[in-house]
Amino acid sequence: MLPSPQVLAKQLPEHALAKINIDYQTFTLSNGLTTIVHTDRSVPNIYVGVWYKVGSKNEPEGKTGFAHLFEHLMFQSTIHRDGEYFVPFNKAGAVAMNGTTNLDRTNYYQTVPSNAIDLALWMESDRMGYLGRSITQELLDEQRAVVQNEKRQGQLRPGSQIYEHFLKTFYPKGHPYDHTTIGSMEDLNNASLDDVKQWFNDAYGATNAVLVLSGDIDVATAKEKVAHYFSDVPAGKPMDKITQWIPELSHNKQEIVYDKVANISLSRVWALPNSSAKDTVLMNLVADTLAGGKNTPLYDVLVDEKQLATEVWANVDANDVSSTFSLDVTLKPNVDPEEVNRIIAQTLQTFFKKGPKTEQLEAINLGAEVSLLRSMESNQDVGAQLITGLVHHNDPLFVNKQRQWIGSADSDDVRTVAKKWLDKPYYEIRMLPEPTTQVAEASVDRSKMPQVGKFNGKITMPPIHQMVLDNGMKVVVAERHNLPLVDVSMQFDTGSLADKFYAPGTAEQAFSMLTMGTDEYNMNELSKKLDSLAVTIHGTAGKQRSGVNWSSLASNLDDAFALAAEVIRHPSYPQVELDKVISNIDSSYDNYELEPLRSARDVYGKAIWGGNHPFGHIVTRTEAKQINRDTIKRFHEHELAPNNATLYLVGDITLPQATKLANKYFGNWDKRTPSVLPEITAAQGQVGKVILVDAPGAVQSSISVGHTVAAFEQDKAAIQTLMDSALGRGFNSRLNMNLREDKGWAYGFSGRVNNTPTGPRVFTASGTVQTDKTAAAMSEIKREISEFIGQRPQTEAELARDKSSIVHSIPQGFTNNDAYLQSMINSDYYQQPYTRVEGAAERLADATLTQTRDLAKATYKPDELTWVIVGDLSKVEAEVRALKLGPVEVWDVYGNKLR
Known part of the structure; x- marks a missing residue:
């Protein structure tokens, strides 16, 4: 009988093993x-x-x-x-x-x-x-x-x-x-x-x-x-580096690729820690004992026993930032990859429970020791071993750590580390032979594109019914019985404009914190209840309107309403969660100050509207900290009221069913007297000025430019859409095609009039451009706007292009309950019939070139543009001033004038 590897290891001369401990010295030049x-x-x-x-x-x-x-x-x-x-x-x-x-x-x-x-x-x-x-x-x-x-x-x-x-x-x-x-x-x-x-x-x-x-x-x-x-060699620069970044997969990721190969192959890859970790070293034992050839479980079952594969092997690729364990299988012809995957999964689970045999580990250890011992005969092998250890592990004799880890590892150690890293999601790439194909003789006329057929797209709103509860809550139902789903939104006529009666940020927190706990459930309990019903609830605050949305299976609607009512009517606003918000204020403002480009929207708002206007005021760090639980609760008590709310429902439900649910969960909600939101007064901003904000080192400049325009007119909405599309709203618009496609200065640039139901609105064109083209881009923007109402107005071709695009795309947006829900909410917000979208295509089709050109002349004011440029002023300021587009001021990120 042959002696075991363990016995052989003991029989190796002590002086031979001792030579594995290599003598070395290091020194470093200046x-x-x-x-x-x-x-x-x-x-x-x-x-x-x-x-x-x-x-x-x-x-x-x-x-x-x-x-x-x-x-x-x-x-x-x-x-x-x-x-x-x-x-x-x-x-x-x-x-x-x-x-x-x-x-x-x-x-x-x-x-x-x-x-x-x-x-x-x-x-x-x-x-x-x-x-x-x-x-x-x-x-x-x-x-x-x-x-x-x-x-x-x-x-x-x-x-x-x-x-x-x-x-x-x-x-x-x-x-x-x-x-x-x-x-x-x-x-x-x-x-x-x-x-x-x-x-x-x-x-x-x-x-x-x-x-x-x-x-x-x-x-x-x-x-x-x-x-x-x-000694005279330059030092160079130490290389910045990421020291560890282990890719994480939350679920298996599987891909299929094709190449000129004869057989299907499967490759599974799991992420490991970086190469200096003990686990990565031990995973080499997993590779050797799991699929290292004959007498390893995966090789035996796939190659020898079932003869499903020609090759099976596992490998550890040890690297500095993160390592990988890979398992590769080459299948025999006509073998089902899914069968192989099932066997791999079963074999892995068995390996996790039993691990490798002790004699396998002893043989691997002995082989490694003898191989290392033989390498001592070569100055090249010794030198490479030393320098590899120092470069990758900061230890020239890292090999001794490897020897100790491998030599002391038993079957339990190996199966434990295998389960730790392999019993988790993996990446699989499956390479298949390219299919055999044959191209038929062409019968298509390639000399011209086919004409698009007659457009038959049409939007028909579902049947809509409404009623009002005794406490003033309006209930609106759109019946869509195609699927057993219901989408719900409760909209309130309140928002951040009401913050003036409380504190900055009150409306936002009052709605965003609704699901952080209620009188009946703490945050975790509420989350579990929602998950158990597959219900989502979230609140969002706007300026004048805010809402709470939820969705549910029709069969769970009663339970969903119960939770939504609890959230809307009885939020606890836990102090511990608010404290988290408050504790993040300083870091949020620190980041805002460190990244001036983030200030572009706020500074533009102040430049257009003025610092005292609710749309132009930039909330300071001190003001942000005024938020408190009592203020939020008071907002909730006064502003969230049934007589200030509309409940919209779309889906597999009728008005009687919705009325019953509304009465059951909101019928005993008492009326209140919400605040009267302030009117949107005229802007008081910096008309015709150029505002600069310094962003040292920025490789791009943010450009925001525009002016206020007249109040919204419903009869001109379709005309405005087509007008905006030609200048800046669409991908093919003049602004985008100029700065992105023709010049290549920007990734994208857009412009449009932002609609609100009442009060003045704002036309804004915005985007980022490369720093050295900031002034040139401003000139192009001004030229495009000027020519759009002057010597190069919108063309018939542009109008036809945008009409076709918008009209044909409208029906594509109405594929689910939420689309109908948002359309109803938006129509109501603008005090229009719920079914207004049904006539959108006709209104767009009826718009004429004369109308769009006339509206453009009445809308765009190139000589009244207010500019906000956030960029590296050391590189852009002189050129921007030289444009003479208006008085130039330099502001900080809070809109304070510096010079």
Whole structure:
């Protein structure tokens, strides 16, 4: 009988195992270069390796592939040396010369005869210190082409693009690992000589590098020679980095991709902690004992027993920011992937309960020890082990921690860590063979587009009935019996305009805190009750109207009404929840002050309406802190009243049913006397002025421009919509097409008149533009508005285009109860019939070009525009002032004039 691995391990000579503890010393030059030295005189050679702590994870957006590009550039000539890097080393008898790049680092190495150590150090220090000055446009173009051909060659292999797809979909956008090391063709094409040189100067200095010398050299000699060759190397900049970001999945994510492959393959991936964690090391034992070949459960059942797969393997990819555990299966032809998935799930559950066999772990440990022991024969292996430990774990002998964790792990340890990381949602990508297809002979006339058929879209509001309860609450019901669902909204004629009688923010908190607890239920209890019925309730405050919305299955409507009545009539407004709101006020205002671009809307409101107007007042930090529970309760007591409310219902319900529910839960709600909301008075703002707010360092400027316009007229609503659409409301509008599509200065720019039922309104055009185009964009905006009412008015083609788009899209918006509900609420708000939307298409179709042009002339006032620009004033102020669009003032984020 053969001895067990455990017995074999005990039989290894003690002096042999002891050699695994490698002797080394480190030292650091004043420029930040760290050097590791391991002395071994048994062979007259020295392994020289340089690890740069620079990988694809350090590449900013738009510069992917830079680290790998430099892996190639580093082997080219410098100002001190012509020709390829390898030639002098080949002459000296060096071996194993290469460089590699991965997500976390870039490394370069060679093993040289002892007598060539000066050559190696001169060469490494020369490219570390001087390559940046040596890169020419010709050299960049040459190596860029090499890298791109490497990328193309890699894409020839079937299934090669699955890894790039995995990185993009597994890692959140912005994660350091969300792109491939080789980068994108676009970014490589866009890499300028200046970009590349700057990247080198920042990244490849001594402070980001670690040097290892392993072999026939002592520490004293190493210190002398390293100082001689590397002391003048620039330090560079320490690389900013994310140290840990483990992707989290709340549920399994599954994808299917197609490629030129013969068989279906499944790949499951789970996120792990970063590579310095003990769990990641132990997960290697999970990989080896779960699917590491013969006599592992997944291999045995899928390959040998059921013969469903040709290959099964598991792997741990250990990285600095986060690691992964992957399970890959290549299926035999005609095998059902779902059957394989069921077996994987069953096998995993068994593994979580039983773990691997002890003899498997002993064999793995013994094999690792012997493999490590054999590596001690190579100066290259020893040097690579030391420098890898230091770069990735800040411990040159990290291997000893790994040995201790692996050597002491038993079956329970392995099954426990497996369950911890694998018994959770995973990412699965399934690669399928491309289907065999055949294109038929064309019979389509491609010479012209087909005409759109006759439009038959029509909106018909469901039957609507209403009544009024004795306490004054109006009940409005729209019957839609297609599904057993009911959507409900209780609207109150109150809002933030009533804050003047209480405190700033009172209305907002009074409605948003309704579901934070009631007289009968605390917040958690209420949440559970709502979840048990699949009911959602939320309150929202507007300026003049506010509402509480809920929805429910028709069968649960009574219970939903009971909870909604409890929320609306008996909120407890717990002090502990309000305290959370108050405690966040300072940080909210701190962030507001630190990010001036957030002030654009508030400052614009003050500029248009004036600081004393309710629409223009910017609430200060001190005012925001005036909110208190007594004020909120008083608002609730006075403003939320049945005689101030309308209950709207849409869905599988009738008026008698709705009346019964309304009476049952709101009928005994006593009338009250709510506050009379103040009228919307005329604006008192800064007509014709340019207001600047400084946002130092901003790469874009926020532009808000406009003026007040006359009160809303229902008969002109359709005409106004078409007028707005041509100038700024639609994607194809003049403002957007100019600044986004033609100039490329903005992601989007829009303009429209904001409607309210009563009082003056505001025309506003707004968006953000790149900083260096701020003044030019302002000129374009002013020109577009001026020409729209002057020499280049709206055209018949624009009118026809927008009519067609809007009319044809209206029915698409009425697909659910909520659409009908909001239409009813909006019509009522504007004191129009509930069915007004039914005639929208006709009103739009009837609008004429003369009407839209006349309304435009009466609406837009290019000489009365008020501008608010939030941007980096050091870069934009002079040019903006030079436009002479009006008196210029500089305000702070609260609308206080600074100069």
